Amino acid sequence: MSVSVPIDDPSKRVTLVEGGHDFKSVSDTVCRPVETKAPKWWMISFGIAVSLLLLILSMLGKLVWSGVGVWGLNNPVMWGWDLVGFVFWVGIGHAGTLISAILFLFRQKWRTSINRFAEAMTVFAVICAGTYIAFHVGRVWVAYYLFPIPNSMAIWPNFRSPLMWDVFAVSTYFTISLLFWFVGLIPDLATIRDRATTKTRKIWYGIFAMGWRGANRHWMNYERAYLILAALSTPLVLSVHSIVSFDFAVSQLPGWHTTIFPPYFVAGAIFSGFAMVVTLMVLARELFGMKDFMTMHHLETMNKIILATGTMVGYAYGMEFFMAWFSGNQYESYAFLNRAFGPYSWAYWTMISCNVIFPQLFWFKKIRRSIPIMFIISIIVNIGMWFERFVITVTSLHRDFLPSSWFYYSPTYVEICQFIGSFGLFLTFFLLFLKYLPIIAISEVKGVMPAANPHYHGEEH
């Protein structure tokens, strides 16, 4: 068994699959969770996830029953945990498509063992974000007005509003991400179908494998579809969070209105998305015994991207602060001083330390390769990114232009429980994915193994 060692020889590349696997053992390992009884830890986690899911359902029920007044929003803080939660989840939903699409175009082969995992996470995170869009309208039964549907009252959404663009951007992103995920799954679903020992499994996986026979023609169509979807997803990775940033940046509100918002939001989204992937990957590779595929090299590379994007976010914080001062605009300067030293300074400093300071630990190779530390930092990053959205949303709103409309905003139990419950929604889907679908792209991983090389003669070079 070969051990993971950091490469010191630049003329060599790291092995992406460790542990001396051959093609059969790859299929065996990845399919095992699908083909065996759910382990105890899974049953317990699933129970917890479903109870949290019930929590969000009851909170949403309460919301629909009583109206959005059950949230703690006030005038002027008309956005609170709802917008924060939406942006938080959309942000997390960025890693999957980045890994699948952009890293694919960049020919980053290490993506193959984590893309399935990250794409699934993307799809579920966007669903969580969607609950906020759907339910923040209050009268959820008329939420179809979010879409420009011709109606007898000739009422149209405001096409000039970035909130409207959000509806298009997020739904497009969700559709493409789902398609991307599903198309990638087809060959692996066929693998499970072909290995199936029970009739039910054979039928169900067979339906979703869509008649895949692994024929040359199938592979050609598959590769082409994959490339086209990657090309379509790439601009979407940028556009979704750019448009989310427009929700804030097109306004005239100090602290929201600044030109660096679009790329800064995208960097932040990738930052939080990668952190979430690391959190879940550290657990999954341990629990499913997939350390040979999700190697230390993968984790280290992810941590480097977290460091890079975290530093970009730090750059944006710095530029905002500098320009707030440089502009000489007293409202802009006040907004930022108030962020750092006003009533919400606790949130601001939490954000700075979680997003800018802690990720800097990843400069050290030892820390990048330490499982417990990276696990903690990845959680810290997502706490920080939640606080970032909170700081942006609430601190800019709670000091309106007239001091008579200055208020402090605190969430009610409904908002808090809804947010906690959204993790239940996410984890329920995610645990079902872990149990019932191959969590690693079997066919793609095989493609990056030495055995896939036509010149391979069965020994390590």
Place this chain on the structure above:
Amino acid sequence: MSNLNESPRLTGFLANGLPKLLFAVGFAGLGATAILWKQNPTQAAFSYLFSFLVFLSLTIGSLFFVIIQHLTRAGWSVVIRRIPETFAMNAWVMSILFLPIVYAIKTLYPWSHADIVNADHLLLGKQGYLNLKFFLIRAIAFFAIWIGMARYFYKRSTNQDTSGDKQLTLSMQGFSAAAILLFAISVTFAIVDWAMTLTPHWYSTMFGVYFFAGSAVCAFATMSLIALTLRKAGFLTDIIRIDHFHDIAKFLYGINIFWAYVSFSQYFLYWYANIPEETVWFQEHFFGSWNTVAALLALGHFFIPFVVFMSKHARRNLKVQCVVVIWFLMMHVTDLYWLIMPNFSHTGIHVTLTDVTTFFGIGGIYLALFWKRLASKSLIPNKDPRLSESLHHHT
């Protein structure tokens, strides 16, 4: 492992005749600028700043390329890396060519006049940053960073040509992470200082990113053009292959979209909010025939290459690539012209003789030094440990 045994060197006209010719053009251009400067110092100073920024952006963009290749441990790009390495080494000549801007500070930057500042409470507030002493200290720091980083990579890369020491690659990789930080900060503040404070009231947090994106487009396009020139002259024909050109083209295409994204966002957010102190900059840059230039940039810098270069067949066709990269360079020059010149020529575009003399003056000397340096070493890092990967690169 296949290292090239003999290092490919530049010879003939490109190594000897061309630099001399370019030096002649350069000194003639700068000489003419010096004469014209007396007649209309303001015009000459702005023209000079514009031309300076064009070649600075090439230097910056090339430095970025070198850093990012090491940071990502890229293998494909080894055979073309010597070109941007050599461009980045021109940072020192840019520092000397900066001196006329120092000389013309009072002409260029309104904040350098005490009477203007004292009559303007906004500028008084910015004095802590916008003052002569700190401006010069920053400029020295920026050039020190760029020259230092360019030398760091160039020295190690060319030393490896003879020693083949893999440790050099590791040390370049190690430094590249810190280098990208220094790069981001220095480029942002340099362009804020030298271009944004021409209108000292105006501000945009995106400005540094905007200049950086344009610089990267310029560097990739120039890299392709130089490689095409070498190919035409019969150098490296089997080494820098279609696959490498294809990858350069892809990056160029992607980064140009990034440029469009950044420029559009910067414009769009100010347009939408419509706050006078922010739209003032666009008022100036959209005034009269400048509006046509802005429209040309949207169409020519973004849309036309976006369509033309979308096809893989276009990117892999070197004739098409040659036309497109020249087009890109023209558009990048137009972009910087549009960035700088409305501060001087308020009523509309007005190309003057000094625009031409400064451009050829700076450009002649800059390119002469580039070709001379390129001829002095191997044309590729011929003992780079990842050379074999690059030589066998297929897209």
